[in-house]
Amino acid sequence: MRLIRFYRTAIGKKIVVAVTGVVLFAFLILHMFGNLKVFFGPTALDQYALHLRTIGEGIFGWGGVLWITRGVLIVSVLAHIITVILLVIQNRRARPVKYRKHRTQAATIAARLMEASGLLILVFVVLHILQFTTGDIQPAPVLFSEQDGHMMADVYRNLYAAFSIWWVAWLYIFAMACICVHLYHGGWSFLQTLGFDNQDRNFGARIWAWCLSVGLFIGFSSVPLGFWTGYLPAPEGTPSLTADAQSTDTSETTHGKSH
Numbered sequence: 001m002r003l004i005r006f007y008r009t010a011i012g013k014k015i016v017v018a019v020t021g022v023v024l025f026a027f028l029i030l031h032m033f034g035n036l037k038v039f040f041g042p043t044a045l046d047q048y049a050l051h052l053r054t055i056g057e058g059i060f061g062w063g064g065v066l067w068i069t070r071g072v073l074i075v076s077v078l079a080h081i082i083t084v085i086l087l088v089i090q091n092r093r094a095r096p097v098k099y100r101k102h103r104t105q106a107a108t109i110a111a112r113l114m115e116a117s118g119l120l121i122l123v124f125v126v127l128h129i130l131q132f133t134t135g136d137i138q139p140a141p142v143l144f145s146e147q148d149g150h151m152m153a154d155v156y157r158n159l160y161a162a163f164s165i166w167w168v169a170w171l172y173i174f175a176m177a178c179i180c181v182h183l184y185h186g187g188w189s190f191l192q193t194l195g196f197d198n199q200d201r202n203f204g205a206r207i208w209a210w211c212l213s214v215g216l217f218i219g220f221s222s223v224p225l226g227f228w229t230g231y232l233p234a235p236e237g238t239p240s241l242t243a244d245a246q247s248t249d250t251s252e253t254t255h256g257k258s259h
């Protein structure tokens with residue numbers, strides 16, 4: 001089959017990496033803008049989280065569109081990672097004798113940073129979902145309540161509780177820096193795959209990749225930073241973050257799982 005033959009070529013794989021990278025990048029942009037609703041207050045953020053579950057409810061049911069999006073993301077992440085690994089193997093086979101002189105130079109350092117930052121992002125995403133989506137990891141109590149007859153996370157309250165802990169806030173900011181490094185090189189490689197790699201355009205391409213990665217870093221990091229510095233206020237009914245206050249302030253909430 002043509003598609004499989006094309007996928008076997010190096011350029012075929014580079015295109016799969018680029019396309020899946022764009023899908024994941026689009027998710028990051030949407031997620032970042034969604035998170036920024038935190039600056040409009042608890043109701044705006046929690047309503048947005050509810051909206052994500054009720055879009056297209058008439059056709060796909062409650063949370064249906066969210067599950068379709070999750071499916072697309074999982075396929076994209078798997079295709080991205082598997083194809084990168086296959087590409088590395090293919091390149092090594094094509095060039096069994098290593099470069100002697102240039103191995104430690106910029107291109108190799110960037111590639112190594114891509115592998116390390118990619119791995120860190122993967123670990124981050126798994127821990128992040130276990131923390132805020134399923135509530136299995138709770139450095140601070142993760143609360144869920146019933147909305148529309150379904151259990152879902154109290155997003156603002158959970159973010160407030162988590163990012164009031166200094167090391168959680170800073171761990172997130174560190175993870176965002178890794179994502180920034182990955183996106184910078186990824187954005188640059190994407191343009192090379194599209195054939196933008198020439199002296200006249202290189203400067204513009206680097207500026208583009210820089211703006212994109214730094215923009216995402218600032219947008220994402222502003223949330224943990226906003227809570228950690230106290231700029232973002234405690235949600236109503238959360239007088240303090242002592243263990244007692246957390247455990248008595250759950251009249252309508254539970255530690256159950258969301259859908």
Ligand code: HEM
Pocket residue numbers: 028031035049052066070121125128129132133153155159172176179220221223224258
């Ligand atoms: C400081 C930065 C971030 C914050 C504050 C944040 C916050 C959140 C919250 C609160 C949720 C749960 C939303 C809900 O239940 O409606 C969530 C889900 C998620 N986040 Fe993030 N996020 C951040 C960065 C990221 C990054 C960088 C990635 C990817 C690399 C990411 C990937 C995800 C994924 C995959 C989900 C699960 C979506 C789902 O299946 O429901 N997040 N995030």
